[in-house]
Amino acid sequence: MSLTDTGVTERIANTSPPDAGRPRRRLTERLLAVRELSLLLALGALILVTMLHNDRFLSSQSIKDLLLGCAILVILAVGQTLVIITRNVDLSVGSILGLVAFATGELFLAAPGTPWPAALLLGVALGAVCGAVNGGLIAVAKVPALVITLGTLYAFRGIDYYWAAGQQINAADMPRSFLRLGNQTLLGVPVLFLVALVVVAAAGFYLHSYRSGRELYAIGSEPAAARLSGVPVGRRVFAVFVASGALAGLAGVLYAARFGTLDAAAGTGLELQVVAAAVVGGVAIFGGSGSVFGAALGAVLLTTIGSSLAVLRIDPFWQQAVVGALILAAIGLDRLLAARMAARLRGRSARGA
């Protein structure tokens, strides 16, 4: 064989054009940035319009209310994003939240002296157990998540109903220190919102910078390929559901602290709102792309719409319709951006030549 290794390279150098300078910008990342930017703009516009109508909307009280109002949805949206990225979905979060919130109340009824950090941990643990049930059924039995979590949406809620048996737990049944958690501020920012921020930052950092985080995207992008690349798909998916459950548990405890009044119906119907927040935030429903920042912004936007409409005194009948229209607009925008990107990729030939 006359061709040496270097010989081959030389010949290739002849057939491929000289280095035309490699494009450096990461298209996917820029696309996401555009997505998040457009959300921020929408949010800004909404706040501006509302404020023009009523300047109290930007009072410190009102901002506090806004931040407080979105914290729980943000936390749930982060968990949901983790799940959706892996091409799954968790419809049971509303039920887990309700179950954990009620359990927290029961805990204080049974052991009034429980310090709130213990309650928090127990709630997160209970949520994680529920998540493990989801994850176990899905990962072990290889059954679509939509079906399983639709089932556990009923099952967990049923357990909650059964347990509560029509009882209600009131603010008076829970310790002051715990309830204050739901209302307290740190440097003017509600503690609840700070918790949500920490959750978003941690999840975002993890997804972006850690191997196992990137593997979640790989799983959602092409599960079969992930398996062949040695990604422990079953284990990761299981972990993601446990995480989603734990975050729903966390949200449940915070719900109890914030609302003070608990019955078995807490969080009913929340699942669609959470999925909506993620979708509005640019998380692709079929996995593989999206960020927790986008989802969190989606959650903030949805809650702000609720508050704005109330302030603008728009007929409350319109509110749900507006949310629906917004979801459609958001996914439409995603589509447009994706089409732009595809066109750009096509224009710039695959070999970068």
Add this chain to the structure above:
Amino acid sequence: MAGLRGALGSWDAAIVAGLAVVVLLASVSVPNFATGRNAQFLLLDLVPLALLALPMTLIVITGEIDLSVASMVGLGSTLMGQMWLSSGLSLELICVLVVLSGALLGAVNGVFVTGFGLPSLAVTIGTLALYRGLSFVVLGDQAVADFPADWTDAVVQPIPGTSIPVMVVPVLLLALVFGVVLHATPVGRALYAMGNNGEAATFAGVSVARTKFWLFVASGAVCGLVGVFWTLRYASARGDNATGLELTVVTAVLLGGVSIFGGRGGLLGVVAGVLLLGVLRNALQLADVDANALTIVTGTLLIASVVLPHAVADVRARLHRRRQRAQLTAS
């Protein structure tokens, strides 16, 4: 043994068998279950679910989903109320208009899904909120209730001389139509093909987008029909009619053995799934089981319906392997 294995192999057969077992058990052990009157109540309660499950089956088989069905029923119902309240049109005409507006709502879904190429799960979560919101916009806080008694009575009448509600007839006819389309026509073949691999279906000359569009339209039209039925049966048109029904419809379809990923399932299984869900609820209610336990049962049933076949297949594969290994070592 072979029969059992064959039966387990086909989910359709398994679910029909399950239905038979539940009916049998309930007849023996639940008082008042096996009466004509109960059958009438049970079937009447199932009419909306059965109707909505038909187009949903086809849509899920193509790999899409329509979560906005219950909202379309609600909007159909309030439109009917609003027209009756203020248009002065005849009720016949109003019913036709409601079905047509349902089709229009479905067409909006269809345009978003096929025209703009958006995932139906996201689109119909959007229209779930949008249509429900609009149905409150249409009637606001009113409920329209003064529909003529001969109409509201007509939809709950049994077929003379039997205890089967007349409404069962149109349901069966529609089920037949959808069943034939799905299982015995070129369109049905195309639905399965596009559910499994849309691109390959396109290459085989299937107009994937157009077919899906019409499925969403059909779903909307059926929702309009259910809206009419709902309004007349409960003699009440209001914004929150049929709230939350979408999850029950999806549950019934999945219970009927349709794969949520598309490409697999059949209409017989779905009809059996709808009946199973209804019979179980009815029997448990008659047996004074708590509504909360009923919620748990629904959830568990759904999970079992997907986990069990998998577990059975798993066990069978393991047995097969063991037998093979035994043969290998023996020879």
Add this chain to the structure above:
Amino acid sequence: GGTTRENSGTDAGGAQASGAANPDAPIKEGLKIAFLPKQVNNPYFTTADNGGKEAVTEVKGEFKEVGPSEASASSQVSYINTLSQQGMDVIVTSANDPNAICGALNQAKAAGAKIVTFDSDTKPECRQIFVNQVTAQGIAENQVKLISEQIGGEGEIAILSATANATNQNAWIELMKQELKKPEYSKIKLVTVAYGNDDDQKSFQETQGLLQSYPNLKGIISPTTVGVAAAARYLSGSQYKGKVKLTGLGTPNQMREYVKDGTVDAFALWSPADLGYLAAYAGAALASGQITGAEGDKFKAGKLGEFTVGKDGVVVLGPPTVFDKNNIDQFQF
């Protein structure tokens, strides 16, 4: 010619009272009395049904509570059907929709059951007795009086209601508007009605919206237990605490916290347990033939004493109790 609105016959008209009542008839033992609330997971109805259970035990009947886990008329219909299948003597229900469950109730009546509604009525012809917690007029007077006292007789007020199509809420709001026209309330202005959908978070947001939209707001009336609790929680954690007054219909357990911390001066409610108790007795009296539901019929309701059936078969429990700092600790529900 089709069926149009013009030629639709109304099926109103005198409803009940077939046969004559026998005031001296003894209450039958072993009556099967079923409670069907709007929703089984609602603490308000749990309390009411427990009151009913107490009464049923007193008359030596069989008590049963069934109902849907979500408040929808269609599921109530299927429960009514089940109950009539089971041959209940009395069905005591609170309607999710005044019309939707009528057909099923009529069938149950035809199958021999007596129908009592409580808390939320159906059309009068679909039941024999409606046990009203309090007359709508009574509530309207009470609520307007409470808020007027708290804001000192003048200023802007708003109403935070439940769902926009809740019949009783709308009736009360209408009467409150009438009441406000009285000269002594001439300085009070009702600026808007907001709807919290009986959803905690929504009510919370709506309260927030009210305060921002109406900077001069002096008071809020929330005639719904969910709404008033959510509004109180918002106020207690905000700068408006104590400055914007809140009253409404709430349970002592939910409101205790806010009465004690000064967010709420006074609010009102009837006793849900008494309501259920009375409804059960009314049912028993009907099934025993003591009353038929005709105006003027009288019956004894255990510890609550004697009641008279009013126009349209309505029995009124009595005026609401007002709760404030001084008496709230005497109540546990």
Add this chain to the structure above:
Amino acid sequence: MSPDARGTKAPPLLVLDDIRKSFGAVAALRGVHLELHPGEAHALVGENGAGKSTLVKILAGAHAPDSGRMTLDGHPLLLRGPADARSAGIAVIYQEPTLFPDLTVAENIFMGRQPLRSFRRIDTREMNRAAERLFDRLGVRIDPSRPARGLSIADQQLVEIAKALSFDARILVMDEPTAALSGVEVERLFGVARSLCERGAAVLFISHRFDEVFDLCQRLTVLRDGAWVSSDRTADLTVDEVVRRMVGRDVASLYPKQDAPLRDTLLEVRGLSRAGVFSDVSFSVRGGEIVALAGLVGAGRSEVARAIFGIDRHDAGEVRVAGRVLPAGSPRKAIAAGMALVPEDRRQQGLVMELSVERNATLARRRALSRLGLLSGGAERAEARQWTTRLQVKTSRLAAPVATLSGGNQQKVVLAKWLATRPRILIIDEPTRGIDVGTKSEVHRLLSELAGEGLAILMISSELPEVLGMADRVLVMHEGRLVRELSRDEADETSVMFAATGQGATA
């Protein structure tokens, strides 16, 4: 061939002994032996369905063998999953690319092994640089930070190769890596494979192209029906001998096209353009004629075919079938006009993997087979049986999901599907990709026969011998343009390659 110099005497690196594997009733492997030596490239050949890919998946840890032993360096090797295989130093390029479309090219290469910086964070910059180094080694330009979505099949395959290289594996397994590559890229790949061998790695190479096999490999193992047939030095073998062992009989390896009388022009393409993809493509095909569309991978041939058939819309130009203008953008109308397209990517475009062989074979005929709008199972089955029998599709039952067939047999089902529509115009994109030698000549005979029956055939092929053997005329594309038309006599290896690499226009 460099002779005995390399370590054939060294102890084997990897030994497979009596490996067996069944899928349900199908025994895919029935006692296979294989020895890989360091510094040696080893070929694995066999007919479609012989079990090659199955063996690869066992080596990759993706399938567990039912029985048999594997040893690495003399130690027993137990693979519980793909991760185990990796850590044992086995890198695999699968027959079908397995990329993550949403992730960047660099992440695709390094998934699970991304370079790290402090706190175990991923070092993206280093990762991109490493990817670039790999591409430099392969001599290709692919932007490491672009998403994998939208890469052409060839580029996907190159990313796969880069991925395998990145392991610095001791054993490199390549399952038909060249099927989508053109000659230049194949040579680069071989260059890299040889340099790996020089460093003491072992290569297992699977291909249906014997020139490549003999070019690269020192040893060759033949499988037939899942059973081991022989392992020999390639130097001691001839192509004919290998083919006989694979098939069990003698086969003519190429079947030249028979002359057929030319008839009317059936397909006419005028000035067809699609922005950024191809422009101003004009040609015509007559009945009885086979016209080949040649060119390097990525020249835009498949895109032209898709536009003609109506999968994609074109921006300008028109397509005429027997003189009539074909409406753009409707495959259904194209089929109705008598056109058929056998696409290049059988998994994505050709087949519905979960459906049965029978349903796949009749999918494009479902309307024609229905009576009064209703289909009867009998008619479908008869139709499917007719064509699968004619093409000798190897399957247990017609009702078996097509996913359970081997790659080559799947390709035959695609052919069956389109031949069943009895087209007047057959566009066939890479007709024999992944097809074994026996079937290949069968396909060629079939194409020739069809042309004889008056069909107009447009054949896209990256295999030069196929183009030269089958085509009456050769059209050469380069970067989206038709640059050359060569008659059968003019066309030879050099003239086609010259035109395809862009030198033809000036030459």
